[in-house]
Amino acid sequence: MSTLTTTRTEPTGARALAKRLSLHLDTLPTAAAVAIFIGMIVYGEAAYGRIVQFNTLSNLLINNAHLIILAVGLTFVILTGGIDLSVGAVIAFSSVAGVMLMNAGWNPWLAVLLMVLIGTAFGAASGVLVQHFHVQPFIATLAMMFLGRGLASILSTVPERLADDSPVRSLGAQIKVYDGPKVNDVVLTPGVIIAAVVVVAAFFVLHRTRMGRTVYAIGGSEQSAALMGLPVAATKMWVYIISGTLSGLAAVVYTARLGSAQNITGIGWELDAIAATVIGGTLLTGGAGFVLGSVVGALVLGLMNVLITRDGGIPPEATTIITGGILLVFVLLQRAVLARRRE
Template sequence: MTATPIASRIPAAQRLVERTRTAFRSNPSVLPTLAAVVITIAMIVYGEIAYGRILQYNTLSNLLINNAHVIILAVGMTFVILTGGIDLSVGAVIAVSSVAGVMLANAGWNPWLAVLVMILIGTATGAVSGVLIQYFDVQPFIATLAMMFLGRGLASILSTEPQRLADDSPMRALGAPITIIDGPKVNDLVVTGGVVIAVALVLAALFVLHRTRLGRTVYAIGGSEASAKLMGLPVHRTKLTVYLVSGTLAGVAAVVYTARLGIGQNITGIGWELDAIAATVIGGTLLTGGAGFVLGSVVGAIVLGLMNVLITRDGTIKPETVTIITGGILLVFVLLQRAVTRRKDE
């Protein structure tokens, strides 16, 4: 009689628990990302029970459309934070880009040339930040803070009045609804050009970070810049590139946001750099760099968007409460990251 292997006697659930525990031990940085996914599911379940009509096409559509620009910002911020840096200028980039783009379009410029200018403003801002950080040894916080003030100042110089984009401007096509699924009554799955751009950028970022030398270098710099230099990796070029990416994507986010609302203001984007950082951190990217996932940042942006949806559905909670809740969640995830980094150091 053949003895039954011990492994086969262990219940399947117990084996799954053991495999999960082993996975966490080998890669503990995935824990914050998993926590973000759990929070998202919990918010959806709570919203469905408390208010209803959360798990439907139009809610998902509004969530993606209203937060497409935040997702784009979070993608760019992921590159920066993975290297251990920070970019505080992205909100100001959106302000100056949106005002400049609308003014140029209204002045008779080709709308798509105006769009290109909006993106290039972000690229130029990212380039200046990267040069200051990499070649003048300025701390990322200080360099990007300076660019934030510069961007706000330029936006205010251009106009202190809201600039409205013409309703028939081709730029508005990026904010036009595209029906994917025609559901019952108003329950349709709808996207916009901005959502398509956001999804394409997320997929491109996934490929770059996990399938290219640039991506591997980004993670290596965040893990240990000194070690990355010893390995002969292009540290200088890569650090400059991540700020170029962040600035350029901020310009793209400005295009997406402006096309949807059709307005540019010097006060647009105030605090959005903090939303992008919060989405990235909630999604599991370590503030110390070296670990994190683009999809986690997308989940973080969805968490922030869901909070707004639930508070709006409730109707009794003040909108200002979102900031308090965001701060609380961010604090929890920072503490969780601290626990993860200590575990990795042991």
């Protein structure tokens, strides 16, 4: 029997560096998001002050916990190459329904459970449309978005207030973790903790379970994933269910903090969450990205709002233009990375 001898070549110098870079090309957009986040903090501190301090950063987390949860859900969907436009409308329906039921005398925790399950149901419906009826994810979740918004409007068109003594409000209650000077405290809410748990769980699922790896493989090439013998159909159902369930959870967190719900809540939040995911380095075509990147993306968007408020000179209407600009920069960066990879 003939033996094949392969000559082993050790990469040296520049080649080794190029190799290391090519190994980590996928992380580049996420690293860029972290760099921008730090850059914004430094700029904010230099220009306006009072950014790098406990209460500002605590508030950043508290005010964006719901967005982080949404972005995590969308990361799953976008990694498979899909999209979920329904999350904002799901929040509206779920929160209006939840608050009305609580006010009607339901057990508040039962209502909270129902709020989450409403999200699950919407996600499952999107998943069935996409997987079993072969509807484009864009169209399927657009239909769910109109359905959710419509149902919320049927229930009520005025703000539904949550009673001040409702136990659900405790989810939004501020917990002083570290007592700083004056009001400069480290503050958390159960909502922030929920968001953190969601992020850790999502990280585990995506990087340490077969289901998570299948999510990536589907995004790389759905046909290949199927021919590799991976459970494509079940996994695609799961990502929409996860995204829907997390929108329900985000509705709970947001409602608990705000103390009221309205049918127009969450308009455009799906786009914020998509933007956060893309800024965080997830490819819109699927297959590459990190859930921690999406968290950074959500914080970039949140911090941008803080800086615009602090500046005072920038009209709030310009927020969307700046979001769009940042998004564009990141999409171009991703194209550049993909182009490098092809050559």
